[in-house]
Amino acid sequence: MTRRTRDFTVLIGTTGTVLLLLAATGALGLIEALSAFGVIASVAVAYFAGSAARVPRAFNEPAADPQAAGPVHASPALLMALPLPALEIGPGQKIAAYNRAADDLFQLTSLPFARASAVIRSPVLLAAIDQALDRSLPGPFSAELETGPDETWRAHVSRIPAGRNVLVLLEDLTPVKRAARARADFLANASHELRTPLTAISGFIETMRGPAKDDTAAWPRFLDIMAGESDRMSRLIADLLSLSRIESSEHVLPRGREDFSEIVSAAVAALQPIAAEQGIRLHLADAAAPLPEITAHRDELIQVVENLVSNAVKYSRPGSEVSVSFGASPSLAEARVRASQTWELSGRMTLLQALARSQLPEPAVWLRVEDQGPGIEREHLPRLGERFYRADQSRGGKITGTGLGLAIVKHIMAHHRGGLAVETRMGQGTAFGVWMPAARE
Ligand SMILES: Nc1ncnc2c1ncn2[C@@H]1O[C@H](COP(=O)(O)OP(=O)(O)OP(=O)(O)O)[C@@H](O)[C@H]1O
Ligand SMILES: [Mg+2]
Structure with a gap:
């Protein structure tokens, strides 16, 4: 019971007793005594409620009198609002509170009120918690823990002022x-x-x-x-x-208004001699309908077409055909299907997802470069587009290349808020597709 509640109870109790005595001696009628008690009690309750501290103490601000304030905890609401895993741990390494992110990381709900050592497997973190709980040691305390083959977290352990508990806050170092x-x-x-x-x-x-x-x-x-x-x-x-x-220019959006079919035709025409030299027929299918304009960087899109077509030519056998098709679609989702999901029973992988600007379907353009080459084994698909990644290294690697072409394509498409995907059938061929939104009116 706090001091305020005790004072309030004594006040109400005394008033009640005095009024009861007055009523018993006949100085006051029972009705009058009860009404007087009612009025005084409601005024007292209203004052009690109104005078309560309106601003909660910040949880790191020391209490003026720790004895009167009782044990000091991290605010549970604050803990829940933290986007990072956080736990409050008390003496004896007892887990006093934790938030959802901490539960996800350590699976705490299966072991409620456990000791930290039962759920945390990292000896360095447990040692840091022990040191922080021992108030005689100087801080700060932190520890790095590996939670998976490629997953690292840093734990910061800090004392909750004026209390005996400590707060463990975890920061994900994996992306760094x-x-x-x-x-x-x-x-x-x-x-x-x-x-x-x-x-x-x-x-x-x-x-x-x-x-x-x-x-x-x-x-x-x-x-x-x-x-x-x-x-x-x-x-x-x-x-x-x-x-x-x-x-370095990824955040600067392309400005120029460009004609997609003109870009595709120019890039394909430039590669005709190389295809002919390799004995490959390079065929460009005309779009079924006129295309909307796009907001694009012309040279960059030329590079996209060149990289995809030169891969198709490079990885195909002489005498085979490489065909390039393109068109417009009412939405990005449909453009992606036209660009990269037209074969049955093919291995498919979206290497870059186009960024939609709104919930509404957005008109888009797409391009598909199809070959009759060897195909790409499924296990390589997710890594295409990584710098220096080459899928054919294991196949003897007679064809030269550095594995930068698709990384460049992926970056350029990201710059244009577009997508990149591949579909492939072993022994039959591969198709790479890109798509991006049309220019806004
Ligand atoms: N059309 C294709 N058919 C079969 N494999 C392909 C095709 N396109 C790409 N690949 C595979 O993907 C890998 C990465 O392609 P990317 O264009 O990034 O590099 P590269 O062609 O090896 O070298 P670079 O383009 O830098 O000269 C290639 O090494 C190849 O294994
Ligand atoms: Mg290449």
């Missing part, structure tokens, strides 16, 4: 760690890819200076290889630069 690893992988891959042609070139320079110094008849062949390798290096550098340019 993943980004750091991706960056490291990227650097390792990029330098490896650059070093390979460079090693070949220096090897031939050494040969021409040494063993083959006088074998000038062999020089043209060496120079051809060196030229090929240096071309490969400049292509790689151009791809890396274009990826980084697209990435």
Whole structure:
């Protein structure tokens, strides 16, 4: 009972007793005594309720008198409102409270009122909790815990002022760690890819200076290889630069109004000679109806078409056909079907989902590049579009490439709020599709 409640009870009790005595001695009628008690009691109740502290104490503000305030807890409402997993732990490592995110992480509902050591498997975190509970040690306390093969959390343990409990707040480090690893992988891959042609070139320079110094008849062949390798290096550098340019401008939306069919025709025409050289028929099907304009970056979309068509040509056998089709659809969902879901019994994967601007169907354009190549095994599909990921490495890897083409396509489509998907049938062919919203009126 708080001091206020006790005072209130004594006041009401005394008033009641006095009025009862007055009524018993006949100084007051029973009715009058009861009405007087009623009036005084309601005024007292109204004052009691009205004078209660309206502003709850912030949970980290120390109570003026801890004894009078009772045990200090983290506000349960505040705990529930936290978007991060949070637990309140008391002496003896008893779990006093937790929120839903903490329940998801540690499965606490199956073990209500458990001790922290029963649910938390991380010795470092348990040690940090113990140290924080021991008020003689200086803080702050934190611990990193691995909750899965690729999942890391950092726990911050802090004391709740003026109480004996501690608050454990967990922060998900997984995306940060993943980004750091991706960056490291990227650097390792990029330098490896650059070093390979460079090693070949220096090897031939050494040969021409040494063993083959006088074998000038062999020089043209060496120079051809060196030229090929240096071309490969400049292509790689151009791809890396274009990826980084697209990435750095990802938040700047394209402005220009463009004609999608003109972009597709121009890009396909530019690739006709390469297809012919490989003995592949490159066929462009005209759209059934005129297309709406798109808000786009022309050069970037040309790069999308070029990358998809050159992959189709590169991974196909001579004598086969690569066909490019495109069109308009009343919604993004339909555009995605037309672009990438037309074969039966195919392996399908959406590598990038188009971002809808509203709930209403949004007119869209789509493009589909279909080949009669070997197909792509299912296990590779989710990783297509990752930088340097090549699905055919295991197949002997005779076809050269660095695995940047689809990463560039994916970034460009993201920049245009569009999508990218693949469907494939082993031994029969692969189709890559992209789609994006039409320009607004
Ligand atoms: N049409 C296709 N048919 C079969 N496999 C494909 C096709 N398109 C892409 N792939 C697979 O996807 C991988 C990634 O393609 P991507 O275009 O990103 O890289 P790349 O063609 O190897 O190199 P780059 O385009 O950078 O020169 C390829 O290595 C290949 O294994
Ligand atoms: Mg490619």
